Structure formats: structure tokens, C-alpha cells
Amino acid sequence: MAAQALGALEAGESRSLENHLAECAQCRTLSAKLDDTAAALAYSVEADEPSPEVRARILEKIKAETRTTGTPETGVSQQSAPSNVVPLTKPTRSFFRTVLKYGAIAASIILAALIIATVLLWRQNQRMKAEIAELNENANRTQTELARERELVEAVTGPDATFLRLAGTDAAPRARARLAYDQYTGRAVLFAYDLPPVPPGKAYQLWFISEGRPPMPGRVFTTDATGRAVMRDEVPANGRDAKIFAVTLEPEGGVQSPTGEKYLITPAS
């Protein structure tokens, strides 16, 4: 115990003594007395004045610590200390410190989580927007296609629709086509098969031919790789009495009167 009081015990010995003191009140009392005696040795040394900056530094540091760990209540100093203020206040301080410490940690975690969540939500939002735009576009396209199909169907199935057959000429013996035509609305749809591939700079053009008048130009079209084509047209009012329909090969922009060779034509009736 004497060695302990003088700080001369090795760590292991010191622990054994502490364990014993925890159980033995008698030794605890003796130990406390020896500690006091050893502390009295400090008086054997001449007291000395540290520089005033040390005091200032210490007070400044504890102020800084107080600021960062919250505002502890102002306690009692030497003269004014009432003797019944007891250690119940001790846990308060450490409680606040603990709350502040874990509060700060929790706040950091929550902030980080919020940032991550925000980024994730923003990215998801961007993705959703892109998807919506694509869906809208798809919907528009579908609607347009649907409207076109409907027109097509109407043109073909209207009460006044007639079907005409066009046959290939010597220039395209295998080619053939059907033309759905409503002479009251002027709507016409041409379904062509096995037309020869269109040379560069050229296109097929449809003609409406009425007796005694020059052929009236219809729209130009090209075929797919298999020689097929579906082409919608609207015959002007003054050409709706046409009885003959023909397809010629023309410059790709179309012409006002036929210049090229006929590829398809309705048989003269």
C-alpha cells in the first residue's frame, strides 16, 4: 500500500491491490491515509509560480470545451457553495454530453442518409421522366398509326368503296395491285405487290385518268425490299370520275403529267 501511495507499484501489483481494496474497508482506510501522507510530500518542494499564461490557456480551453459540449449550469464556487448540493448533478452533465455526442453522430448519419436518398430520388425521377417522355412519344406514334389505320380501313370498308385490280405491264409482268377507292370522298388506297426495285432518283407515281382529259397526278411512292407498297391518296374532286388508274416510274419528286413507262394499269373496261 505504501508503494502504491508512492506510485512505485508495477501495473500488475497495482491491480491486485485495487481488487483487495475494493473488498477490504480496513485496508481502504489505511490506504487513504497513506495516500494523504504521500501527497503531503508535495509540500516538501518549494512552491513555484507558473507563468500567468498557463491559467489563461486553461480557462480558455475549458471555455472552448464547454461551448462544444453544451452549456452546463453555472455551479457554485468556493465561498457561496451550499453544503447540500450533492453529486446527483454529476450524471446530468454526462447525460447531456452523451445526448449531445450521440445526437451529433445521429444527426450526421441522418444528414448523410438524406443526401443519399435525395440523390437516389433525383436519379429515379430523371429516369421516370425519360420513361414518361418515351411512353408519350410511343402513345402519340401509336395514335397516329391508329388514326391512319382507321382511315385506311374506312377507305377500304366504306359503304361506297370499290375495289379495282391493276395488272403489271410488259415492264413488270409479275407486278399487280388492288386499289380501294371511294369516289364520293376521294379516298384511295393502293396495295401493290412485286413491283421492281425503284432506281435511285426515281419513284412510282399514281395517275387518275378520266375520259377526254389529261391524266391527273396522284402521289409518289416507293416499295419495300420485297416490292410491296401501301399508299394512301386523296383524289381531288374533279378527278373522282376517273375510270382508269395507272402507275408510272417518274423522277422521285413526282411530275404533273406522266413521262415514264407504265408499270401498272387498270384494264380498260
Next chain:
Amino acid sequence: MRTETPTTPDVENLRAIARGDERALASVYDSYARILFGLILRILNDREEAEDVLQEVFLQVWRRAESYDEGRGRPFTWLVTLARSRAIDRLRAINSRQRASREAAKEVSDEVSDAATDAFKSEQGEVVRRALEELPEEQRRALLLAYFEGLSQSEIAVRLGTPLGTVKTRMRSGLIKLRELLGAHMESLR
């Protein structure tokens, strides 16, 4: 300043410090900084290091006041024990940094130790000095080597060329004798 009084001003101050009262810390500093600084300086023999350790000690008092247990000793004992152990820790750190000059430092330290035991200014110092002088030389030497040099019992045995058992006996007898000699004066020593 009576130990049988349930709460001394020192105890009150430590409690106030535990509650975060800066004025209480300043008050404890004003009461004990000089004696603690003297002790630390005695151990380290370097003003700059000693001031740094003194600052460390009071910051530790600030942070650990709530761990002070009246049942285990008086505030003065707690403060001195804290200061001494911080100073000894620093001394060991310095020694391991400056292994080469360690022997020289010890010589100086021993001289200072003798000089210090002769130079008491305060009344309490006078009391302790007289008590120390009444101890047999070998007991006094063992006490001072442990207390101011931070040597363990086995290190003291090596230093003094004495068997470990003998050192233990001397330290024990020395401290108990010192306690008897200080006797009634202990109360005035806070």
C-alpha cells in the same frame, strides 16, 4: 479544512467543476497551482515542460472532476496524485526520447532533490521537511526516489543496490513513520 467536515470548500469546488462551473476550476487553480507546479517542476526540472503538464493536469481536473470520490481521499490528495502521475508519465516520455542524456539528467535530478529538501518556504513545507529529516536516511531516500523520480520498487532496488525485499520494507516503514510524524499536522496539510 477539516477532513471530518462532510463537505470542505475543496470538495464543493470539485463538485461544481463536475457540473461545469468554470469559476470553481479557476478557484482550485488559484489555491493549488503553485504547489502543484512546484511538484511538477521538481520532477521534470524544466519550466516549459512543467507548465505544459500543469495545464494538462487542470484540463484533466475539468474533465474528470466527476470521477473524484470523497470516500477515497481528500481533494488535495487527488490533485497531487494526478499531478505527480502526469509529471512522471512526462518524465518517462522525455527519458525515452533522450536516452543518451538520461544518466546526466538523473544526476541533476538527485542534486535538485537534495537541494529541494533543504529549501522550504511555506509553513507546511517546514512541517513536512522536519518530518522527513527525522526519517532514517535510507527510508527517506527510498521514498523520494519513488515519489519524485517515479521509480518502481525494483528499479529503486537496482539503483540503490539493495535487495527488493529491503526496499519494500523501507518504503513501507518510511511512509508509516512519516504519517506518524506528521500526525496532528495532517489536518493543516489539506
